[in-house]
Amino acid sequence: MTVALPAVDHTKNRGWYPVAASDDAVAGHVVAGRLWGSDLVIWRDENGTVNVWPDRCLHRGVRLSLGTNTGAELVCRYHGWRYASVAGSCTYIPAHPDNAPAQSMCTAVLPVHEQAGLVWTTLDGARGSGALGASAEPFPLTLGEVDALPLWAMTVNVGGGTIAAQLDDLRMKLSDAAGVDVEVVLQPVDPAVTIVRPVAVGAPVTGIDVSRLDVAAEVLAAFARRRESESASGVGSPVDRGDDGGDDRSAGPVAGYGQVVAQGPTVSTDLLEVEVASKWETAEGIMAFEFAPIDGTRALPAPQPGAHIDVHMTEGLLRPYSLTNGPGDTVYRIGVKREPESRGGSAAMHDSVDVGDRLSISRPRNTFPLRRDADHTLLVAGGIGITPLLAMAQALASMGAGFELHYFVRGPDHVAFAELIETLGSRAVVHQGLDPSATGEVLASLLAEPGFGRQVYACGPGPMLDAVRSVAESAGWPDDTVHFEYFQNPNEIALDSTFEIALSRSARTLAVPAGVTILDVLRANGVAVEASCEQGACGTCVVPLLDGRADHQDVYLSETQKATQDRIAVCVSRAETERLVLEL
């Protein structure tokens, strides 16, 4: 039911208001709502969580309420941008399948509470990712409680009887001689429209006499008339009707009404604090961990398939681990293999980190982005290399895309995350106990046919990746269709050259002496560059190369990318020319 109600008090739009009935926010659907002049999109994910966001795609401002609810993500109707439930992070931009969206691409996320059959939100707490509910006041409404000081009270003659009405911004209570019999909450939509929503007061919603809701509408209409006449005669406070756009939802922000700014947060590079929620041995020598946000209401940024986090250990140790997350997961899941030659990372994770411990981790970073524009994607995993490919497989499965996952392990006890692999059904094939030549034969048959719209992703031990590389090359796969993630760089790094680097943005020239990496020179001169593995495997430190030729020593860039000479991994690579110009 909607009635026209003049705006009442613009300073009051800071509390909790209903924006939809819980029944409207059906899983799998997307609805549009409006509150105090702000357009909102409301959608429920497959876990039952309701999202309330500004109803605008960050990219070109198209209403997200036209989009598709996949159960875990909301997909914009215009260009297919995907936004993760809860966190609001953009996880994929189809126009650029080989690029990982920047972390700053995140919609504003409003606090949500469901009570009394309604979805409630507050514009006051509208903040970016990770702030869900954190800044909002605790949900304050106790239905049935009588306001000490109702803003307005009036008496209305309805149907031969007298109804006493108490009204404030949020709700209206009607009582006759027999006492309170209808209480409704009000959703202030814009200056011209208020939605009347019945709630149960000590009785189920179905117990409300529907005819009394008509009374509520009459009371509101009477109230609106009185306000108008007061305004016309200069009595009371002026009533702001805005323009006479009526139901013109396109009118945009109306003077005096708040507008949620549809921009994401300023991305902080701060570490995330997480709690170890679970730990189990998922395969021989492989420990699985799940990390949950410490403040239960704060959402972790949604990772993209292929992303990793750095776990910060004591004494400055920092270890990258790929996330196995699928769409809709609200905790981070990693697998850690105990390395006999562990420099301390995997042993510490296995032996010293327990459920309930708190850890500092980086925000997810994606240097192994998954193209989702392939007709068919082949995922090849060896051992612990399953982790990023498992994230990719789940993402492709959720989109209904064609893919196969081939997982090479030593034996049945070495299959990690078997329960997740099972959900992939026949699309996942586990190869057990093959020697290198048998592995080579399987790879040769898997990679026999390059073709339009086919992509390969491989992660595993160095020798296996080298085998994939050589088999793919001889089968004629273009090198930009075969993607690798190495655990480590098997190359011996030569640091004996000397050269200069010029930084285009800061207009500085620095000397790189023998024995020192470009990364170290940059750091010593206060130039911040993100780095993770520092051995040319992960790609975190790749920066644009504007002039000069690099002597590439990493295993992250493809041969084609290396030949293009437009970027360089500064942790290991050097110069073939006397000078490199870096965009820094």
Added chain:
Amino acid sequence: MNSRSDDATRRSVGDPVARNLWHAIVATPELEPGRRYATRLLGVPIELTAEPQGAFSARSGAQDLPVIERYGYVWTSLGDPAPLFEIPEFDEPDRRILNAGTLQVATSAPRCVENFLDMGHFPYVHTDLLGAEPHTEVRDYQVGTDAGGEIWATECIFYQPKAAANATEGQLTEYTYRVPHPYVAILYKSCAEDPTRSDVIALFLHPVDEETSRAHNFLCMVDSVNTDSGMRHFQQLIFGQDKSILENQLPKRLPLDPRAETPIRADKSSIAYRRHLTELGLQFGVIRSDESLVAG
């Protein structure tokens, strides 16, 4: 009186750039001799008349306006316009020239132009016609401005599921885009019948007011196969799909501040277009960088 109309009128009066442009108002065949056509241009009421002997006149209140007939449309201006841009293909004798439809859209003309220049939406908005998932990539293309100040986007490659009526599988198709006028966008696409020549498809926008446009779909084709109604139907199907997006895009005026929305590499042509409008000093249908995005 609607306060936004007041604003629109004020803005058009204060926007010499928009006033001094030619604007396509109506397809020539629709303005029969002796008929009058009343509408608004830049928020200002105007009236076009086809004289019995075939000439056209235009006026706004008591003021006579300049008129030309070109490309199958009657054009007028509220100011003192420079000569209209050229479409040389229009004068080729074997071209099929067609107004494939004029549709009103509840948004600004620049939003329509920008959408016309955009390839990334093909798989999502024109599914199985101009694009299809999963082939969603917008490859790098070239954008430049020629000596006459027109924007050209060239080497625009996109996967098209059915490049020709009898095609069974998709292929990569090359497009060239041109913006010769703030409210006009032109697409060149190689002809199915003669790959050495290009079909020319253009959108001429008539800015009724700041947030209402009439879009003329102009076709200039080398096509001996399709019927007029077949070509109209296809073009109207495509534009109808765009219309539902355009009318759900906020704000309706095109924001020129690069920070107002989130451009990506695929949006190079739109970035050039917004910069071009900024340099021209156009005001009508845009939110200039120095205007506040949020009222109140």
